[in-house]
Amino acid sequence: MSKTSRQARVTRRTAETEIEVALTLDGQGHYHGTTGLGFLDHLLAQVAVHGRLDLEVRARGDQEVDEHHTVEDVAIALGQAVDQALGDRQGITRMGCACVPMDEALAQVVVDLSGRPYAVVEVDFRAPRLGAVDSDLVIHFLETLAVHGRMSLHAHVLYGRNDHHKAEALFKALGRALDSAARLDPRRPGVPSTKGTL
DSSP states (O other): OOGGGOEEEEEEEOSSEEEEEEEESSSOSOEEEEOSOHHHHHHHHHHHHHHTOEEEEEEEEOTTTOSHHHHHHHHHHHHHHHHHHHTTOTTBOOEEEEEEEETTEEEEEEEEOSSOOEEEEEOOOSSSEETTEEHHHHHHHHHHHHHHHTOEEEEEEEEOSOHHHHHHHHHHHHHHHHHHHHSBOTTOOSOSSTTSOO
16 A cells, blocks of 8 residues: 555534544554634644644534534544544554653553554543533543544553643544554555454
8 A cells, every 4th residue: 555545534424413533554653623622622732743644624513502513523533534544454554552651641642553453542531521522522522433443542640630631632642552552564565454354
């Protein structure tokens, strides 16, 4: 698979949201766009910058109801974009792991781009909200991303006090783990699986 083909564009329209995501796996770490939720944009920017992805997200949602539909649908569209950009997953490293500190907090994210969705997310938030985002939606975002990106994702905050630091460390680690797992391995011409397919 050539590096130039590792791009995706996903549009998701429902009665509740309109989401557009453009993704380049082999990018420069640029994030553009707005979800209408400043803290979600902040987390998405961490994934892009630390994962060296080029990511553009435009979202409009029924935030007069609450932020749930916007967060969930952005995660769905981003997961679909990751899956689409990976194509048949030939030649990828497949697994990636990253540990990221942010001041007093330490987070670890491990991903396997196996084609089999599964998520384990362990983080204890003290505050009910992070900016305009319900704290629980940070966990839901990661779980939803794993399902629609067809990846196994294990995300843990090992320790920390500040909820902002915990969440930001998680998303920085997510970016770095995705970068590592999605990277093309010149030594591997085929699919990294004894099954011969992912």
